[in-house]
């Protein structure tokens with residue numbers, strides 16, 4: 001899909017897309033590192049000059065108060081669409097990369113616990129692309145997943161939208177890296193088998209040891225490409241959901257040297273070198289950025305504001321990778337009572353108006369993160385990194401009201417678990433390894449607690465910075481993709497089994513994703529909806545009881561409530577706080593006036609119903625009486641049946657009222673006529 005996306009951008013270059021045309025052509029890809037966008041310039045400035053840092057430093061938007069204020073008062077700069085055309089030449093190489101014969105690595109499917117995502121796939125080398133129909137099925141699965149929408153959850157104070165009300169599992173995929181040169185030179189045995197249906201068999205070292213079977217949503221064999229990971233891991237769904245307002249996280253877990261960083265950002269140094277975004281080696285992050293901007297481009301009816309931050313947890317200290325400073329001063333992790341989640345205080349966030357800005361953020365962060373060498377990996381991540389892109393979406397839900405959702409996508413590259421004996425760590429590397437292992441142990445413990453449906457005990461998120469910051473993604477309201485990375489060879493067997501067990505446990509975790517909305521927006525939206533419902537109901541009632549004078553719709557409505565002034569979509573954010581409060585109050589008073597009107601109309605209707613009931617009872621009583629009189633008349637030999645109630649006109653007789661049996665008279669008329 002990434003291939004398709006990139007081609008799509010390329011093809012659209014010449015098309016009349018106004019926003020794009022307004023964007024000046026910028027530097028070629030090689031100049032990415034020389035700050036190509038506004039945000040990138042700021043970044044460069046911040047790392048050199050301290051002054052800029054203060055001016056641009058923003059309190060982490062995870063703090064709900066800050067979130068709402070910034071989105072209200074600052075307004076958002078319009079999103080300018082990615083100017084990918086500038087890398088036209090490079091895209092040719094990307095385009096020419098044929099997928100024929102390598103794309104159909106699909107062997108089978110089992111229904112997984114995360115129904116919206118393709119599951120149970122094994123992506124591997126030797127299966128020809130004869131599974132096109134299957135691929136089509138997958139595309140359809142994706143499409144249906146795209147239409148997965150939430151319903152308004154009023155019980156949650158209108159500030160969130162839950163997804164179907166049902167629980168989802170964390171989506172877990174496994175990626176197996178190829179055998180590396182060192183292992184090849186040692187002629188290490190490959191211990192893994194891939195029977196299909198998302199399963200992996202881990203063979204025992206000796207014949208006495210039974211093979212172990214594990215199953216997941218998707219398994220990527222060593223030959224799977226970076227593009228396959230984008231296509232089949234379910235990350236696209238996560239990005240779509242992040243745009244819709246969900247909190248999404250993709251994280252890579254595995255032992256050191258198992259390919260976590262490779263999966264997320266490609267081979268060592270690729271991003272830092274400022275490689276073309278069309279490079280086939282790019283990992284999930286760059287590909288996701290491209291897909292994300294394509295999604296935004298396809299939805300021009302909404303207004304988007306993107307902000308990115310990048311941090312690492314190094315030796316239990318949080319370092320801002322976009323603003324590390326020469327002293328790499330640690331940032332504080334705090335608890336927000338309002339959002340009931342942890343956030344990093346004073347984290348540097350960058351407005352990402354263009355795709356370039358996201359690339360610049362990634363590049364800057366990758367350059368600043370801690371990397372070291374040990375016996376098992378020459379470019380080992382010595383910290384856990386967390387790249388976060390927040391997506392504010394303003395939707396014009398009505399003529400005069402705009403509603404905002406706040407989604408985010410996190411990419412977490414965990415440092416690898418290390419057996420210090422094998423990595424031959426000492427000194428600084430040993431201290432790093434101990435911290436990495438400790439925080440991974442806490443993460444493992446949290447996962448174990450969360451995955452055990454029976455236990456409802458305490459989850460020790462607070463025991464490490466990593467679990468504090470991942471708490472949101474692991475439990476409750478987030479949507480999470482775990483990519484477990486493993487090595488296939490014998491020397492890594494124990495770590496591989498540990499990782500697979502870890503992943504199996506994570507697969508059992510249940511979550512209930514919700515869309516985050518501003519409480520203010522949700523309140524206005526729900527009041528507007530209620531007003532509409534009441535208006536419809538009242539109109540219906542007015543028609544039903546046929547009120548003409550007393551309850552003249554217009555006069556009644558006008559006199560009893562102050563209708564809020566119409567406000568254009570998107571103007572809401574420019575309104576000062578005071579006017580917004582007034583607007584909410586106007587809506588509330590309109591709402592209560594309509595309720596009042598509603599109640600009164602119901603009273604009138606009830607009164608009329610009671611009157612109607614009395615009348616029909618009276619009617620029935622009279623009818624009964626009439627029937628009694630009629631029956632008396634038909635039985636009486638002296639009173640002849642007449643065709644109707646009439647005044648006697650017989651000459652000589654006194655005027656008397658006579659009740660006649662009109663049934664018999666009618667009969668006589670009919671028989672007479674025949």
Ligand SMILES: Nc1ncnc2c1ncn2[C@@H]1O[C@H](COP(=O)(O)OP(=O)(O)OP(=O)(O)O)[C@@H](O)[C@H]1O
Pocket residue numbers: 176177178180222254255256257258259260261262263266267268377379380381382414415416417485
């Ligand atoms: N799927 C793959 N295809 C080709 N090369 C790979 C693959 N996975 C990993 N590698 C290579 O293996 C080496 C180690 O991978 P990487 O640095 O991503 O491991 P890691 O799990 O992030 O390790 P650490 O936890 O120590 O940071 C790198 O040179 C990487 O390019």
